[in-house]
Amino acid sequence: MQSPQDVSAAVAKLYDTYPFPPDPLSDDPPPGYNWRWNWNTAYSFCTGQKPARQNIRILDAGCGSGVSTEYLLHLNPQAEVVAIDLSAGTLAVARERAQRSGVADRAAFEQLSLFDVAQLPGEFDLINSVGVLHHTADPIRGIQALAKKLAPGGIFHIFVYGALGRWEIGLMQEAIALLQGDRRGDYRNGVSVGRQLFAALPDQNRLKKRETERWSLENHRDECFADMYVHPQEIDYTIPTLRELIQASGLEFLGFSNPKIWQLERLVGSNPDLVEQAARLDEWERYRLIELLDPESMTHYEFFLGRSPLPRTDWSExxxxxxxxxxxxxxxxxxxxxxxxxxxxxxxxxxxxxxxxxxxxxxxxxxxxxxxxxxxxxxxxxxxxxxxxxxxxxxxxxxxxxxx
Missing domain, CATH: 3.90.930 (Outer Surface Protein A; domain 3)
Structure with missing residues (x-):
């Protein structure tokens, strides 16, 4: 079993080889938006009302090539943003990205592990950690370290992988690793082996069909293919294990940020008796029921946690x-x-x-x-x-x- 230090080194090597995400650099602001990275909209989703102030501190924990950091900077023009990552190669891209789009003056980039985030001064009003915790050797230790940096009244946006919707990916990861043998850790070789496997498999093969139907468009880039199929460390979740991760943080669960997926009525709404029976389940039992009934949709979980005091506003009156x-x-x-x-x-x-x-x-x-x-x-x-x-x-x- 690898030590946490060995895992971190292997992950850094992958992203030094294939900086991720591979979005092109531009002198213009990033296109579109992600409302989860906008302080006003994210806070409103979590509490019901717009926040009282805009001059906040944001931590992008595991920023990669800086795509999320750039959005956080442009969507929150009064915020100070600190971005950390293990990989020196991806951080270099992140710095250049922020510089070229004109927001580097409000950004600080640090080569730092999630486990060492206590070294950063102060607390943060918004912490963003997308696609990171599941690539650490100890996600519970990672989420606890980040939770300690969340300010009172702050919110924490997290994205981790789901086991049920990534079942075929896990099988292909293991198949590539078996064929690589002692060349595991040679990520360019891993990409080559994976590409050859998909080309050789029959069209009706379940793994190939899932790749073709769901992932192939984004996996056209080797950076994305490597991140998906030859990553040295990945822990996927189900609702029971996700709940354990959340409880370990000591923070309050504020809800999934894709709530429509978690509406049971979309699956069994045609049968009122089933809806009534499900209403007797507690919140997490209903979530588990939904993922069991719709496993293909559960490729990931994205949600918010918070630290009290957080206001709640009910607009029903x-x-x-x-x-x-x-x-x-x-x-x-x-x-x-x-x-x-x-x-x-x-x-x-x-x-x-x-x-x-x-x-x-x-x-x-x-x-x-x-x-x-x-x-x-x-x-x-x-x-x-x-x-x-x-x-x-x-x-x-x-x-x-x-x-x-």
Whole structure:
């Protein structure tokens, strides 16, 4: 069994050989957005309301070639961002990426293991760790180290692999390793062996079909193929083991950031009796039921944890909603068109009334700031229609004064 130091060295060697992600460098800001990396939208998802301040500290824990770091910098223009990674090669790319897009002045890059994150000064309001913990020798130790750096009231975004949806990947990883023999650790050879295997397998082979149907487009690049099939360290999760990881952090589970996947009704909604039986299960039993019924969708888990005190705002009370201050969600693609993509890149068609209301919400970014009650009255919007905008992630709300 390899020591944690040996595992870290092997992982660093992989990413020195194949810096990942392999997104091209550009002098322009990154295209699109990931709402989970925007402080306002992520915090609103976790708490129900927009955060009170923007001058926050962000830790990108396992930044790789800096794609996530660049987004964090551009999506949070008042934030200070610290990015860490094991690989000197990928960090060099990350630094150049931030420099070329003009945001390097707010970024600090450190070659550092997750296990040594205590060496960084201070705490962080937002920690982002995407595709990292499952590549460490001890994910529990890693999540505990990061949790200690989360400030009170902070949120922690995590992405780890799922075992059920990556079943074929695991088999191919082992097959490549067997064929490599004592050349394991030669990652270019591993990519070559893997490419040859997929070319040789019959078209109806389950592993080849899954690669062709699900992964081949992104695996066209050797960097992606290596990250998927010849990685020296990977721990995949199921709901029971994921829950153990979360509990070990000592933080509060705030929810999966792809909640539609975790709606049982999409699978058994045609049978009300089954839905009623499932309602008797606790939260984690329902999650387990969903992944058992839809294993192919469980390629990964993405979720938020938080450290108290974290506010919770319930907009179900009319009085509270009427007093709220609405703003346009910053993660919309296509605005001010009547047809646009919401923060999850779902197509949204707006009515004239909805468009006018959202235009007023956009103006609310400037003073004077008007309440839902004022804007709804001006644009003939019902509270049900306002809640519909909120459910579709088109607006963010800040608490107002119910006495006003």
């Amino acid at each position: 009319d009085k509270t909603l009427l007093a709220a201050i609405p703003e346009l969600n910053p993660c919309l693609d296509g605005w001010p068109s009547h047809c646009l993509f919401n923060s999850d890149y779902q197509i949204i068609n707006l009515s004239e009334t909805e468009h006018a209301f959202l235009s007023a919400c956009e103006a609310n970014l400037q003073d004077p700031r008007r309440s839902v009650a004022q804007l709804a009255s001006e644009h003939a919007m019902t509270l049900e229609e306002v809640r519909s905008l909120l459910e579709r992630q088109l607006v963010l709300l800040s608490a107002g004064d119910p006495q006003m």
